[in-house]
Amino acid sequence: SQTIHQWPATLVQPVGSPLSLECTVEGTSNPNLYWYRQAAGRGLQLLFYSVGIGQISSEVPQNLSASRPQDRQFILSSKKLLLSDSGFYLCAWRADTYEQYFGPGTRLTVT
Amino acid sequence: AQSVTQPDIHITVSEGASLELRCNYSYGATPYLFWYVQSPGQGLQLLLKYFSGDTLVQGIKGFEAEFKRSQSSFNLRKPSVHWSDAAEYFCAVAFSNAGNMLTFGGGTRLMVKP
Numbered sequence: 001s002q003t004i005h006q007w008p009a010t011l012v013q014p015v016g017s018p019l020s021l022e023c024t025v026e027g028t029s030n031p032n033l034y035w036y037r038q039a040a041g042r043g044l045q046l047l048f049y050s051v052g053i054g055q056i057s058s059e060v061p062q063n064l065s066a067s068r069p070q071d072r073q074f075i076l077s078s079k080k081l082l083l084s085d086s087g088f089y090l091c092a093w094r095a096d097t098y099e100q101y102f103g104p105g106t107r108l109t110v111t
Numbered sequence: 112a113q114s115v116t117q118p119d120i121h122i123t124v125s126e127g128a129s130l131e132l133r134c135n136y137s138y139g140a141t142p143y144l145f146w147y148v149q150s151p152g153q154g155l156q157l158l159l160k161y162f163s164g165d166t167l168v169q170g171i172k173g174f175e176a177e178f179k180r181s182q183s184s185f186n187l188r189k190p191s192v193h194w195s196d197a198a199e200y201f202c203a204v205a206f207s208n209a210g211n212m213l214t215f216g217g218g219t220r221l222m223v224k225p
Binding site: 032042043044046049051088090092094097098099100101102103104105107 | 152153160
């Protein structure tokens with residue numbers, strides 16, 4: 001069966017510091033992968049999605065970037081964090097029947 | 112643009128009472144419909160999904176949802192709510208002409224009174 005992992009689970013970083021969040025999927029090949037963000041008390045905002053290695057689409061302009069160095073690995077990065085980057089970051093993969101399955105999330109607090 | 116609306120931001124029900132959470136989507140290509148649940152600090156869990164066929168679908172944890180094409184709705188129901196059902200619920204839609212993307216509603220926070 002498929003599983004999706006995210007780490008770290010929790011992160012506290014100062015403003016201006018770099019960021020790297022990792023997502024890996026097991027049990028499926030060439031999945032579509034997604035990064036979402038939830039601000040406190042709000043819905044999901046799609047940040048990036050990827051249909052394959054090295055293929056990244058950005059949904060919103062921001063100081064975040066994403067990369068997909070391997071088939072089942074998706075990384076979210078920033079060179080310099082802003083206070084507004086705080087939130088709950090979720091990675092997901094898409095099944096052939098369109099539903100997406102989510103990882104456990106990373107809680108990022110920028111101080 | 113395609114959109115999904117969950118009209119109720121918060122709902123409070125008593126334990127043992129019935130529940131209905133509303134979801135409406137904008138008209139578009141053939142919709143694929145989903146309900147997710149999110150407990151605090153956790154990821155989203157798929158409750159149920161509708162692609163075609165019987166418009167009443169059963170999901171996990173005793174939930175069901177009914178697709179009504181004429182009303183562009185996909186409401187979630189449960190006959191008897193348990194305290195552990197307190198969570199945030201998201202409706203989501205994928206359209207056949209944009210299957211890579213899910214469009215999410217804003218969510219409904221369910222509180223359960225003892």
